[in-house]
Amino acid sequence: MDGRVVLRMAPFPSGSLHIGSGRMLFVNQHYRERYHGRLLLVFDDTVGSEEKRVETEFFDLILGDCELAGVRPDEVLYKSDRIGRHYPWARRVIERGAAYVCRCPAELLRENRAQGRACPERSQTPPEARDEWDRMLGGSYAPGEAVLRLKTDLADPDPAFRDRVLFRISDLDHPRVGHRYRVWPLLEFSWAVDDIELGITHILRGKDLVVEDRMERYVWDLLEVPGPPFLHWGLLRVREAKVSKSKSYREVKTGVYDGWADPRTWSLRSLDRRGITMEALREFTLSFGMSLTDIEVPAETLYAENRQRIDARTLRRAFVPEAVRLVIDGYPFDLAQVELANHPDRPELGRRTVRAGPELYLARPDLQAHAGEEVRLKDLVNIRLPTDAPVAGGTARAEFTSRPNQRLPRLTWVAVPGAVPVDILEVDGSHRIGFGEAALADAEPRATYQFERVGFVRLDDAPAGTRPVRVVFGHP
RNA sequence: GCUCCCGUAGUCUAGUCCGGUCAAGGAUUCGGGGCCUUCGACCCCGUAACGCGGGUUCGAAUCCCGCCGGGAGCACCA
Numbered sequence: 001m002d003g004r005v006v007l008r009m010a011p012f013p014s015g016s017l018h019i020g021s022g023r024m025l026f027v028n029q030h031y032r033e034r035y036h037g038r039l040l041l042v043f044d045d046t047v048g049s050e051e052k053r054v055e056t057e058f059f060d061l062i063l064g065d066c067e068l069a070g071v072r073p074d075e076v077l078y079k080s081d082r083i084g085r086h087y088p089w090a091r092r093v094i095e096r097g098a099a100y101v102c103r104c105p106a107e108l109l110r111e112n113r114a115q116g117r118a119c120p121e122r123s124q125t126p127p128e129a130r131d132e133w134d135r136m137l138g139g140s141y142a143p144g145e146a147v148l149r150l151k152t153d154l155a156d157p158d159p160a161f162r163d164r165v166l167f168r169i170s171d172l173d174h175p176r177v178g179h180r181y182r183v184w185p186l187l188e189f190s191w192a193v194d195d196i197e198l199g200i201t202h203i204l205r206g207k208d209l210v211v212e213d214r215m216e217r218y219v220w221d222l223l224e225v226p227g228p229p230f231l232h233w234g235l236l237r238v239r240e241a242k243v244s245k246s247k248s249y250r251e252v253k254t255g256v257y258d259g260w261a262d263p264r265t266w267s268l269r270s271l272d273r274r275g276i277t278m279e280a281l282r283e284f285t286l287s288f289g290m291s292l293t294d295i296e297v298p299a300e301t302l303y304a305e306n307r308q309r310i311d312a313r314t315l316r317r318a319f320v321p322e323a324v325r326l327v328i329d330g331y332p333f334d335l336a337q338v339e340l341a342n343h344p345d346r347p348e349l350g351r352r353t354v355r356a357g358p359e360l361y362l363a364r365p366d367l368q369a370h371a372g373e374e375v376r377l378k379d380l381v382n383i384r385l386p387t388d389a390p391v392a393g394g395t396a397r398a399e400f401t402s403r404p405n406q407r408l409p410r411l412t413w414v415a416v417p418g419a420v421p422v423d424i425l426e427v428d429g430s431h432r433i434g435f436g437e438a439a440l441a442d443a444e445p446r447a448t449y450q451f452e453r454v455g456f457v458r459l460d461d462a463p464a465g466t467r468p469v470r471v472v473f474g475h476p
Numbered sequence: 477g478c479u480c481c482c483g484u485a486g487u488c489u490a491g492u493c494c495g496g497u498c499a500a501g502g503a504u505u506c507g508g509g510g511c512c513u514u515c516g517a518c519c520c521c522g523u524a525a526c527g528c529g530g531g532u533u534c535g536a537a538u539c540c541c542g543c544c545g546g547g548a549g550c551a552c553c554a
Contacts (some may be wrong), residue, residue: 012554052553106552111551114550147552158479169553187554210480211549235483237548287489287503293482294547301504311517318514344512379513405513412514432534452514459541476516 001112005037006201008119009073010044012057015066015245016260016267017065019281020236026285027233028204029071040198041066041073045080047170047184050265056175061260065268069278077198079190080177086185087137089193089223090148090167094133098222099166100124101132109147113162114156122163136169137183143169150189152218164188164215188215192227196220200228201430235294236285238302239409240427241266263427263472268362274427275448275458275474281307303475310456315342315349318378319422319451320414321434322392323361330400331358337367340379352439354381357414361435364392366411376408380451414454421468426458433468440469450472 007028011017017025032039043062045054059078092254093099102109104119112119136146148167156162161244166189169182185193195203195216202395203213213230220227246268248265251257261269271281288295335356343349360377374384384399418438423431436451443449448458448469460470 010554046554049551062540100553109552144552149552156479158550168554179511184552186552190552207481208548209554211552212554214480232481239487239553241529289489291489292547293488295488298486299504304504307516314516316514316516341534343517345513345517378487410513410515452516454514455516459531 001035003036004201005031005035006040006199007032007204008042008195008198009257010042010079010198011062012044012048013054013056014052015058016061016265016269017069018243018245018248018268019238019241019266019271020243021275022065022069022268022281023236023285024204024206025066025069026282027290029069030206030286031134031202034052037201038074039071040075040077040200041075042079042194042198043211044187045078045174045176045189046187047080047081047172047174047181050172054175055132056335066278068268068272076420078176079114079194080174081196081454082190083177083181083184083193084115085197086167086190087183088195089189090133090185091130092223093219094129094148095126095336097126097129097463098151099133099148100129100151101136102165103141103146106144112152114159116159116162121386122149122151133333134168139182141169143171144181145169146287150215150219158211160211161214162189175285179357180262182438184308185412188212189219192216192219194226196225197420200301202228203230204290205230205232207234231290232292233288233290234290234292237296238266238299239296240299241468256430258425262429263425264429273458273460274472275310275456276302276306277309280309283419299475306475307456310344311450312346312350314450314456316344316452317433317440317449318412318414318437319424320361320363320412321424321432322364322389322437323414323419323435324367324392325395326360326362326367326398326413327395327396328358328381328400329354330359331402332381332400338379354439356438357415357417359415359416360378361416361419362411362413362433364389367396370409370411374408376406376410377409377413379412382406382408389468423468423470424454425460426470427473432473436469443469 009024009028012056028039063412102119102121133191147165149163152163153163154162165186167183168183172186210232212383243266252260257264261266261273263270284305337353337355339353340353367385370385371389373386374382377384381403382401384401386396386398392395414435416436419435420440423433424434443459445459445461450456455476456474458474459473460472462470
């Protein structure tokens, strides 16, 4: 087994991979590594349909998703390059008397199938079928006028399995191969062929494709070729991620979403943008094993996995949302600045000097929650808050009370001089604006921080110096 | 409706093939406590599960039957 395993992943290029479809990447990668095998990426880009079009931009997008996830396929192939190889297989099936060219309109075909009724063409002899097949290939039929169908059992309990269509005619312009082919195989048959021709040893895929197993197996048995075993995983949904691929597609296309990295897509790249590491995502995904159960997991589980990985190396910074300017009467003059640790438990991550002073920004929600109370400004002094909280952007006065650390509610603050405007992009696409401490002024793009009492955020990939500083919320 | 698949704590998972070592392990959540100048981290403690009903057996989460519940598919899409 070791070293001889060949796996394949077959995405349809219609969007970026999201948290659920990413499972394909991690599972295949996992088994590839475990058995030192090969992993092929085969774009399942047969011609599709009017509703399901192949779009070239998605080839690169998906390749980028793989790269991001740290999955490097040994080979990248396109089904659309391989269509010619499927025709001889069709011929073999016809020779066995197991396929015929059906000229029923789609409507009638479906009805007959539902009734378990045979179409007149079903009785074609192999030579007749071959002639008809040649006419199909030769262009005698228009799209919809003829299909090649497999003879199974019209009494099969599963109607979907009765004489499935193997090839159909389509005039759609394919973005890679144009009009090179008119006769296109359907997914099941194309895989029955390619899984053999590519020497695939194990097929690992989502259970949405289990019916297709049966078709592939049927063709292999018919042609007396041994085929690889199938393994499936159930549906994985993240509770908070109500993603629909078509919705994401629409919103990205119309610009409602900020591209495929918009947090609302829950795409791999959006998670990366939020500072969720691919290692965490990989562990998270793999933890579900190959169970056939459909599962719904709270995002918190993923967040916990990520927190475990990044907490110890992530620098702390102060951020104040819905900032209110607070002038503190009686503030001690010698406390113009304080030196703070970058991480409470990791001295090796260094320290920074932060401006303090009598003019500070505080969060309006904090002011409201503790109106009139004495509070501790974290790492600074104790003050008494005003009884009325002004609106965000307003100013209020507070009163210095004492210096020593006391067990009081601890609030986050940012000195007004040098405060950096920050815009947090939330998971639901909304924005939270506020001020961050001055140290954020020269933060590197893509750097991850923990905003104390807010959560883990990652800087967007904007040029340094962009104001407000754009960050994306990761998780608490 | 038909076909296939799946049911272990709030959530996810180990165990089910090959019955005993499972009075069910782990993770996360939640509750309580400790510690640290974050509501984060860390440490300690705790709550909590074999869908239901029969059967086989000395013994069932594990095998059999029935029921109930959930999911997916039923395209000339992938």
